[in-house]
Amino acid sequence: MIKENFSLKQYNTFGIDALAQYFSDFNSVEQLEELLEFKRPSTNHSALTTLILGGGSNILFTKNFEGLVLKNEIKGIEKIREDKNYVYVKAGAGECWHHLVMYCINNNLAGMENLSLIPGNVGASPMQNIGAYGVEIKDVFYELEAFHLAEKKLVKFSLEDCQFGYRESVFKRKYKDQFVIISVTYRLNKIPHFNTSYGAIDQELQAMGIKELSIQAISQAVINIRSSKLPDPAIIGNAGSFFKNPEVSNAKFKMLQLSSPNIVGYTLENGNVKLAAGWLIEQCGWKGYRNGDAGCHAKQALVLVNYGHAKGSEILTLSDEIKISVQKKFDLLLETEVNIT
Numbered sequence: 024m025i026k027e028n029f030s031l032k033q034y035n036t037f038g039i040d041a042l043a044q045y046f047s048d049f050n051s052v053e054q055l056e057e058l059l060e061f062k063r064p065s066t067n068h069s070a071l072t073t074l075i076l077g078g079g080s081n082i083l084f085t086k087n088f089e090g091l092v093l094k095n096e097i098k099g100i101e102k103i104r105e106d107k108n109y110v111y112v113k114a115g116a117g118e119c120w121h122h123l124v125m126y127c128i129n130n131n132l133a134g135m136e137n138l139s140l141i142p143g144n145v146g147a148s149p150m151q152n153i154g155a156y157g158v159e160i161k162d163v164f165y166e167l168e169a170f171h172l173a174e175k176k177l178v179k180f181s182l183e184d185c186q187f188g189y190r191e192s193v194f195k196r197k198y199k200d201q202f203v204i205i206s207v208t209y210r211l212n213k214i215p216h217f218n219t220s221y222g223a224i225d226q227e228l229q230a231m232g233i234k235e236l237s238i239q240a241i242s243q244a245v246i247n248i249r250s251s252k253l254p255d256p257a258i259i260g261n262a263g264s265f266f267k268n269p270e271v272s273n274a275k276f277k278m279l280q281l282s283s284p285n286i287v288g289y290t291l292e293n294g295n296v297k298l299a300a301g302w303l304i305e306q307c308g309w310k311g312y313r314n315g316d317a318g319c320h321a322k323q324a325l326v327l328v329n330y331g332h333a334k335g336s337e338i339l340t341l342s343d344e345i346k347i348s349v350q351k352k353f354d355l356l357l358e359t360e361v362n363i364t
């Protein structure tokens with residue numbers, strides 16, 4: 024049933040109290056098609072602008088949404104086939120991402136353990152090629168099925184079609200707002216290739232007293248680290264990293280080192296250097312900053328927060344101020360990771 028003037032406060036992890044002019048969830052392609060036929064019950068009967076919502080953990084509502092918000096609730100996780108080395112698992116876009124990770128871990132299927140506890144749903148995982156602790160979903164992605172809104176048909180996308188990059192895919196750029204992701208199939212390893220070199224995973228495994236590595240132990244280590252480091256949206260509204268980590272040429276990095284010898288960066292395969300956006304923001308004095316209910320987290324400068332009743336526009340203004348100061352100090356333009364609407 025379509026609801027009118029519906030508060031999205033419980034549907035976005037920033038906890039922004041924006042209204043959707045119309046709102047409904049859907050749990051099948053047929054239901055989605057029916058909802059897309061809904062016309063504004065006013066004079067012109069025009070088709071409505073639509074917004075597809077998953078867990079709302081990577082979105083900032085800066086105003087009320089004039090149109091139809093459709094929350095994807097398509098569920099289901101199944102092993103669809105296997106070969107010598109891999110098992111292929113298909114999940115509905117409305118499944119909770121972490122439930123899928125736990126399903127794989129409980130079935131001894133390797134590849135997603137480093138991606139434990141990322142908030143949100145399966146359908147959004149390819150949107151920005153979610154990643155953490157040295158792994159991205161492109162490493163386990165096989166294919167997805169998406170509904171083309173204009174042509175009203177299902178289309179399959181292979182790994183190559185998705186053009187995954189660092190927090191990027193065709194769905195965030197070229198095909199923005201053109202497709203609804205319906206299901207995603209992942210290719211999991213029967214034999215694990217452990218990846219513990221990133222962040223504090225090794226250290227945490229040691230603290231846990233782990234003698235023999237397993238995907239279960241790595242997942243638990245990641246859960247422990249994330250729970251201690253990142254603000255819980257149930258307590259303080261946030262959408263994780265607000266900005267992407269910028270990539271600069273080696274020459275630019277060397278130049279930055281002259282004025283900031285402690286600058287944090289690591290060299291990529293292409294020779295460029297990835298900088299830690301959190302460090303840049305911290306150097307500009309924003310860590311722990313608060314103006315009203317909009318702020319920059321006291322432990323993680325990369326995470327902008329809503330302490331209670333901040334408006335999305337206030338968070339956006341703060342993010343613009345941060346961008347300007349980073350540009351002034353380092354001559355670098357930060358790119359927003361969160362989807363602004």
Ligand SMILES: Cc1cc2nc3c(=O)[nH]c(=O)nc-3n(C[C@H](O)[C@H](O)[C@H](O)COP(=O)(O)OP(=O)(O)OC[C@H]3O[C@@H](n4cnc5c(N)ncnc54)[C@H](O)[C@@H]3O)c2cc1C
Nearest residue numbers: 077078079080081142143144146147153154203204262263
């Ligand atoms: C505390 C915290 C920690 C986080 N840590 C990480 C991290 O480590 N790594 C990381 O990559 N991200 C991280 N994130 C960001 C976020 O969890 C991911 O981007 C996640 O994939 C978003 O999923 P969602 O279902 O909540 O998407 P939403 O916020 O609902 O949607 C995000 C975008 O995708 C679109 N969309 C959603 N579902 C569909 C669909 N089925 N079809 C088409 N478009 C769709 C929406 O319109 C929107 O533009 C974190 C967020 C928080 C709050």
